[in-house]
Amino acid sequence: MLKVIGAGLILFAATVLGLQLKLRVAEHLRQLVGLKEMLLMLSGEMSYGRTPLAEAFSNISGQGKAPYDRLLLAVSRRAEQEQELALSQIWQSEAKNQKEYFLLSDEEFQLLLGVGENFGYLDLTMQLGHIALSIQQVENRIVLAQGELSAKQKMYQYLSVMCGLFLILILI
Numbered sequence: 001m002l003k004v005i006g007a008g009l010i011l012f013a014a015t016v017l018g019l020q021l022k023l024r025v026a027e028h029l030r031q032l033v034g035l036k037e038m039l040l041m042l043s044g045e046m047s048y049g050r051t052p053l054a055e056a057f058s059n060i061s062g063q064g065k066a067p068y069d070r071l072l073l074a075v076s077r078r079a080e081q082e083q084e085l086a087l088s089q090i091w092q093s094e095a096k097n098q099k100e101y102f103l104l105s106d107e108e109f110q111l112l113l114g115v116g117e118n119f120g121y122l123d124l125t126m127q128l129g130h131i132a133l134s135i136q137q138v139e140n141r142i143v144l145a146q147g148e149l150s151a152k153q154k155m156y157q158y159l160s161v162m163c164g165l166f167l168i169l170i171l172i
Contacts, residue, residue, distance in 0.1 A: 007168045014164025021156035029145045034065040035112065036102075036138045037079045038072070042126055054079035067101035074098065075116075075155055076149045091116025099134060111137055 036061060045056035054076050061072035074094045079087055080139055102109060115134045118127055 003172060007024060007172070008070055010168050010171075011059060011164045014160045014167070015157075018157040019158030022153040025152045025156070029142070029149055030065075031067070031103050032108070032138060032142045032145055034068050034110075035133060035143065037065065038068045039115065039131055039135045039138065043128055043135070046131075047128055050124075068099060071095060081096065086121070086129065087119040087147070088116050088121065090150050108141055111141070 041060045041063060042056060045051045045059060046053070049056070051059065055095070057072040057079070059077035061069045061076060063069075074097075075087075075090050078090050078094060079085075082090065092113055095109075095116070099109065104112065111134065115131070118130050143148055
């Protein structure tokens with residue numbers, strides 16, 4: 001009787017692990033889409049509103065999605081407090097401080113860091129061009145993630161259940 005209960009618990013735990021991995025892959029895609037939306041909103045604030053960057057970050061943070069809303073708000077607040085620092089330095093520092101909240105690959109996180117490289121250094125046209133290039137790179141990442149989403153989710157679910165069954169066979 002204890003073996004059956006133990007086997008059931010192992011199978012349950014393996015299934016929950018598979019579900020968590022599925023949700024993580026979906027959240028990764030959601031964060032990529034959120035990054036694109038943030039960049040589009042930033043581009044709009046800069047080009048149409050002619051809003052200063054620190055103020056634009058604050059405006060977008062209220063409309064954005066997690067974890068970007070937190071990043072933008074932190075950058076905005078710190079830019080107001082530490083005006084002697086370059087905005088690009090603040091962006092890099094805050095993004096690195098909040099890395100734990102992002103489910104981005106190392107390459108994608110480097111893209112996020114790269115977005116802020118030229119904040120405050122270039123003229124408006126160059127900054128908008130840099131943001132447009134970043135948007136294109138994020139779009140490419142979204143297409144890749146969407147293509148892999150279904151396959152990865154199925155793989156994680158099946159693999160976790162199979163590992164749970166394998167563990168049950170070994171223990172029995």
